[in-house]
Amino acid sequence: MNDRPLAVTLGDPAGVGAEVIIGAWKALRAAGPRFVAVGDAATLAAAGGRDAPVRPVQSPAAAGAVFADALPVVDKPLSAPVMPGAPSPVAAPQIAQWIEAAVAFALSGAVCGVVTAPIAKQALHGAGFAFPGHTEFIGALTAARPFAGVRGPVMMLAAGDLRVSLATIHEPFAKVPGLLSVERIVETGRVTAEALVRDFGVERPRLAIAGLNPHAGEGGTLGDEEIRIVGPAVEALRALGVDARGPSPADSLFHEAARATYDAVVCLYHDQGLIPIKMLDFWGGVNVTLGLPIVRTSPDHGTAFDIAGRGLARPDSMIAAIVLAKDIADRRARA
C-alpha cells in the first residue's frame, strides 16, 4: 500500500500555481489524494487567505497528519516577494530549486510522485536554466537512477478518453520535419506502450501512429515523410512486438469511434496532439511524463500571468494531475 503523499511544486510564483494548488487542496482535503506543496509558503498563504490555511512542515512525512486541516508546505522562501501577474527573474533560482527538491523527495521515496505547477520558460532561460521545460529538466535530474524499461522522458497528454504522446514537443513548426526520424518515433512508441502497461494498467496496448501530411501523404503525393519515416517506424515497432498501426491521417484519428480503436496516439508535433486534447477537455487535461523512474504529472495549462491572482484560474487540471499521479504511483507500488 502507498501511504506517501505527492509533492506539488509551486511553479512560477507570479502565475496561477498558488491558486490552483489552493483550489486542489480544498477539493481534495477530505478524501485525498494527499500532497505537500514545495515552494514559497508566503505566496501560498496569500493565495489561500482565511479559507485555506497553509502550514509549513519539515518533511513530507509530516504532511499526512496536517492535510485535512491545512495545506502542508515544505517552505523554501523566495528571496524577494513576487506579485501575481508580474513575473520576476529574481525568482528563477527558487523555481528551479523547488523542482529539484520535489524530485529529490521522489527519488528518496519521501513522496510517491511529483506534480508541477506551470513555469514560464522564457524567464527561466534568462536566468540560465538550460532545459526546454520541466519534462527535460526532470529527465536530467533522474538520469542517474536505474529504470527497468525504455527510458523517456516522453510527454503524454491525457483528457477524457484520449491519450497522446508527442514525438516532438515545443518545436517551431518549420523544424518538425527535420527532427522526425524512425528512431525518434520508435522510441516514443516503445516508451508509450510500456507506460500504458506499467502506469495505466492497459494489458495489451494498441498504438495509433499519426501521419504528418494531409491525408497521411496520400501515397506520397502530399509529402513523403509517411513513406520515408513514419511507415518504417510503424514496421519497426511491430517487429518489436508493439501493436502499432499507421501512419493514419490525423484528421480521422480523433472522433469518438476512432478513439475506441486504440489506447494512445503517437503524434508528431505539438498541435496535432494538443488540439484534440483541448477540444475534449479544455480545463481538465493532464500532462504525464512517461519513461522516468519517478512519477510526474502536471496541469496542461501555462502560468496564465494575465489572470493570475484574480481568482479566475480553474483548478480542474491540477486536480486531475494530482489524481492521475496518485493512480500511477499506486499502480507502480503494487507491481
Add this chain to the structure above:
Amino acid sequence: MNDRPLAVTLGDPAGVGAEVIIGAWKALRAAGPRFVAVGDAATLAAAGGRDAPVRPVQSPAAAGAVFADALPVVDKPLSAPVMPGAPSPVAAPQIAQWIEAAVAFALSGAVCGVVTAPIAKQALHGAGFAFPGHTEFIGALTAARPFAGVRGPVMMLAAGDLRVSLATIHEPFAKVPGLLSVERIVETGRVTAEALVRDFGVERPRLAIAGLNPHAGEGGTLGDEEIRIVGPAVEALRALGVDARGPSPADSLFHEAARATYDAVVCLYHDQGLIPIKMLDFWGGVNVTLGLPIVRTSPDHGTAFDIAGRGLARPDSMIAAIVLAKDIADRRARA
C-alpha cells in the same frame, strides 16, 4: 424565390459517390432540396437498385417534376463500365466533363448551385487533369464570370457550430511555412469575411486567425511566423475593416467556449482545420468553396474506394452539403 434544382456530380464512379447520392435522394425526395445528378446513369441505377429508380432528363429544368418519384440524371455515359472499388483511368475524361457540365449549368442559371461527389486526384492527374482538386478546377471554370467581391476560391469546412477557412490546403507539411505570406492570409480572411455576410447571413463577422507554431510561437521563442507573417496579416485585415483577432494558439481555439467568440477561423494548414472539424462531426462535415460566382459545396470525405459498393458509406455529409448549398443559393437569390 429560387426554384431551380442543384446539380450533384457523380465524382469518381469507382468511389462512394453513387451510393451517397442515392442515400441523399432517399432522404430528400419528399421535402427537398431537389437536385439533378450529373454523371453516368447506369452507375447510379446500379447503386439505386429497386429502391431508388433513376430517370434520365434532358435538362435540369425537367428535374423538379421527377424528383419525388425518381432520381433525375443528366446522363453523360462512361465509355466503359467502372466497378465500385476499382478506379480506372479511362473514366477520367468523363469525371472532368461532369464537373464542367454542372458548372456550366450553374453559370447559365439552369441550376442554383453545384455539389460535387469526391474524386481521386491521383487518377485524374494521370489523365492530364492539371488541377490540385475540385476547388481550383471550379475556380478556373468560373474565372471569366464577373464577381462582385474578393475572388477565391477559398476552401471552408463547416461542421456543427464551427467554420474554418484554409490558407493552404493540400500541401505537404514541410512546404507550409514557405507558402504562407501576409497577402495569402489577408486574401483568405477577406474572402471568408465577405462570404460570411453574403452566404451565411452573418452581419458582423468575427474572424479568429490561428498561429502556426506551438503556443502561437510564445513571443518568437518557438517560431517567428506569428511575428513576421500572421500578426501583420491580422493588422492588415483590421486596417481593411475586418474584425480579425490573433494569431491565437491553435490548441486554444476550438473548444466550445472559444467557438462562441468567432464566426470562422482562418487556419494555416490542412490538419489544423480538419482535426477540429472531424472531431465535431466526423460524418456530416461540409466543404464550401468561397469567393466564386457560383455556389459550390461537397462532402468532406473522399472516394473511399475501400468500402465503395458495399452499402457502408453514410450519406450524412452529402445531405449536409446539399442542404447548405441550397441555403447559400437562396440567400444569394434574395440579395
